[in-house]
Amino acid sequence: MTHLHTILAGIALAGFLGAAGPAPQPTDVVAQVGTTTLTVADVQAMLAHIDPAVRDQALHNHVALDELVRGQLIRQELLVEAEAKKWDQDADVAYRAKTAHDAAIVDSYLASLNQPDASYPSDADVQAAYEANKTRFVKPREYHLAQIVFTVPADAPKSADTEAQKKLRELKQTLSRPHADFADTAKHVSQDKATAEKGGEIGWVRDDQLIPAIKDAVAGLQDNAISDPVRAADGWHLLKLLDTKPATTATLVEVKDKLVQALRQQKESANARAYLQQMQTKQPLELNEIALSHVAAP
Incomplete structure (x- = not known):
């Protein structure tokens, strides 16, 4: 049990949480460090592209939203500093940036091809998953x-x-x-x-x-x-x-949304594995083992 210190500062993001006052404009600055700023539109764009669970928490928890914005602002300021020093032109950095760029495209494309049907999972699927994992839903x-x-x-x-x-x-x-x-x-x-x-x-x-x-x-x-x-x-x-x-066990109603999300993610992963297997069956991958051995040769 440690002291209950709270370290919070004053970025005003009340508009996102429904506070009273004039409606925020897209160009309104909500956070700034040095010459780097984040506007309402910037934060909305960030929220639109992050994990839905993280987004939901941020929109219902002022502290979580503050932390997200602070982290984004610091990354933006570091980016400005790095680019000023031409860090992005380093060969290793450029390669890793290209790899991350390609991975984002491939991952999102594969996910788009393998989304489960909108009706999945059924109520029966959710009930079965709840019963099979009931011990995981115990609230201490x-x-x-x-x-x-x-x-x-x-x-x-x-x-x-x-x-x-x-x-x-x-x-x-x-x-x-x-x-x-x-x-x-x-x-x-x-x-x-x-x-x-x-x-x-x-x-x-x-x-x-x-x-x-x-x-x-x-x-x-x-x-x-x-x-x-x-x-x-x-x-x-x-x-x-x-x-x-x-200690109690959470009801199905309490955990249903999380179960649905988990089941859909599992289904998407299974669909993706099947798609990749089918792709390799149609177009077999060829490896030149002799040439490959030269890569690891001293």
Whole structure:
């Protein structure tokens, strides 16, 4: 369990997420570094050509959209810098660029030839895939946690480590008394600023997202109980279990879209393999093994 730092900056992309205000124009600049800019039209073009799942996440998550735009802007700025130094004229770079260009054409052409029928998969296909993979759709147990943290670096003197643990043990005893206020205490004494401001609240955390030491500490707690002090990389943590959600299996409705996408991708791959096999049957590939052996000769 580490401190909950959030590193975000101010690229204003609210127009993509339906924020109030005038409709953005295609030429409006949404991000800039140096002389390199990205307009609304640039970002829309980028979103139109990326993986649909990534696009959907970006359009429904401001942070994800920010990260995509930042990454694209940095690549654009690097491209300007590289071209100014004529890096694109290097023979090795030019060959790799040509290879990537050709691969994009071939891959998209092959995909266009082997798209599954629009009716695939059927409801029966989806149901069968769901039943066959049900164990993969288990949603882990979740814990609603709050914490008080005493920061102790890993390389701190042993005395500092021991003192922090002792103070948290004493604090646990105090907080176990009737009417003790964990949230108010966290606001005043916790050294993790991000959670202290919220009364120590971390929020809901999945079982598989917890480090082993904290997972073990909270697994046996009753709701509203407080753990013994737990050592993590950043220091000692005192944890309060606010609520628990048991492990459940996602319903077919919840995973249907992902299943349909996976089945269509599998079908497309199978169609592509069959197409390539048929192509090689019609037009057998010929290899000159003697000439080829000279390639690897010392």
